[in-house]
Amino acid sequence: xxxxxxxxxxxxxxxxxxxxxxxxxxxxxxxxxxxxxxxxxxxxxxxxxxxxxxxxxxxxxxxxxxxxxxxxxxxxxxxxxxxxxxxxxxxxxxxxxxxxxxxxxxxxxx
Numbered sequence: 001x002x003x004x005x006x007x008x009x010x011x012x013x014x015x016x017x018x019x020x021x022x023x024x025x026x027x028x029x030x031x032x033x034x035x036x037x038x039x040x041x042x043x044x045x046x047x048x049x050x051x052x053x054x055x056x057x058x059x060x061x062x063x064x065x066x067x068x069x070x071x072x073x074x075x076x077x078x079x080x081x082x083x084x085x086x087x088x089x090x091x092x093x094x095x096x097x098x099x100x101x102x103x104x105x106x107x108x109x110x
Contacts, residue, residue: 009053017079019106020049024066024073026056031093035072038096042103047110048076074099076106083109 009022023039025032043050055062055071062068066075069087072094076084086102088094 009051011080013049013051013077018049019047019083019109020051020077021103021106022051022053022075022077024053024055024062024068024071024075026071027054028056029071029093031088032072035088035094035099038094038099041096042099048103048106074102076102076109078109 009020009024013020023032023035025035039050053062054060055068066073066082070090072088074084074086074094075082084102084106086094086098
């Protein structure tokens, strides 16, 4: 899942002024699997760096640190600060339109 995204989330990724879009996902989540195909289709957008964060382990500290409630969750960072977030509605997931809208909103931060 998310094999097309090479960057693994690390806080050092968002220190160069570039917007980093991170997808937080869990391998057991069917909505994450579906969302992966949407990201693959649209992640050629070179304005942003795309990264992934596996939170399959319920004890992952990322759940608390980034106040995750559902997966997939998208968080965009710029200069180490969260600038946008899109969380999947419980039991629904994120749709392709959610992702496209999220990316278009981020353009205002470039």
